[in-house]
Amino acid sequence: SSNAFLNAAATNFYPASSSLLINKGVNLRYQAFYDYNGTPRSIVTPTVGAYEYSTTNNHGCPVINNFKCASSTASVPQYPLTP
Secondary structure, rough: OOOOEEHHOOOOOEEEOOOOOOOOOOOOOOOOOOOOOOHHHHHHHOOOOOOOOOOOOOOOEEEEOEEEOOOOOOOOOOOOOOO
16 A cells, blocks of 8 residues: 555655554564564554554654664564474
8 A cells, every 4th residue: 555654755664544554463473572663562463564553653763774763672572492
């Protein structure tokens, strides 16, 4: 969809309020508990992509020159060493 993100041309890949990505993800066994901004992910129907939709604007740090500021609290769960 052309309005999937707030402003992809400006590297703002936060979902637009009408985005088809919102609540379309699936609960994976080993998924990140927090999104790119540090917002908790839904464990039932997460938003597809780096951001969990929670407000109409991107309240986190912008991506500039392929880097994001370091104020996020995002984390990735520990993966088991054996299946």
